[in-house]
Amino acid sequence: MNIPSNLLYTKEHEWAAVAGDVVTIGITDYAQGELGDIVFVELPQVGDSVVKGDSFGTIEAVKAVSDLYAPVSGEVTEVNDDLADTPEIINQSPYDEGWMLKIKLSDPSQKDDMLSADGYKKLIAEG
Numbered sequence: 732m733n734i735p736s737n738l739l740y741t742k743e744h745e746w747a748a749v750a751g752d753v754v755t756i757g758i759t760d761y762a763q764g765e766l767g768d769i770v771f772v773e774l775p776q777v778g779d780s781v782v783k784g785d786s787f788g789t790i791e792a793v794k795a796v797s798d799l800y801a802p803v804s805g806e807v808t809e810v811n812d813d814l815a816d817t818p819e820i821i822n823q824s825p826y827d828e829g830w831m832l833k834i835k836l837s838d839p840s841q842k843d844d845m846l847s848a849d850g851y852k853k854l855i856a857e858g
């Protein structure tokens with residue numbers, strides 16, 4: 732299982748890449764593996780606000796529909812439009828081409844609440 736050490740993680744299996752005040756968000760390799768074949772993703776629009784801990788969209792796989800939770804609060808600045816036509820990119824490349832959205836962080840301290848790669852590995856191991 733791939734858990735890049737340069738990213739932050741949530742207990743809900745989202746990853747976050749922080750670059751200044753912009754946070755790129757997606758779901759982890761573990762999450763896409765648990766979901767199975769992803770067939771649809773519903774994401775917010777550019778300009779929408781998301782609130783840490785609240786659902787910002789859904790991800791639909793062959794066997795389940797799951798909510799996606801915002802790891803931080805802020806304004807959506809970019810959405811990965813490729814996922815509308817080819818959501819399976821998330822299965823193939825969850826950390827690269829399968830990113831979901833970018834958020835302009837409203838409170839930089841919120842990133843401190845996320846898990847390191849080691850913390851996320853422990854979370855998965857505990858099941």
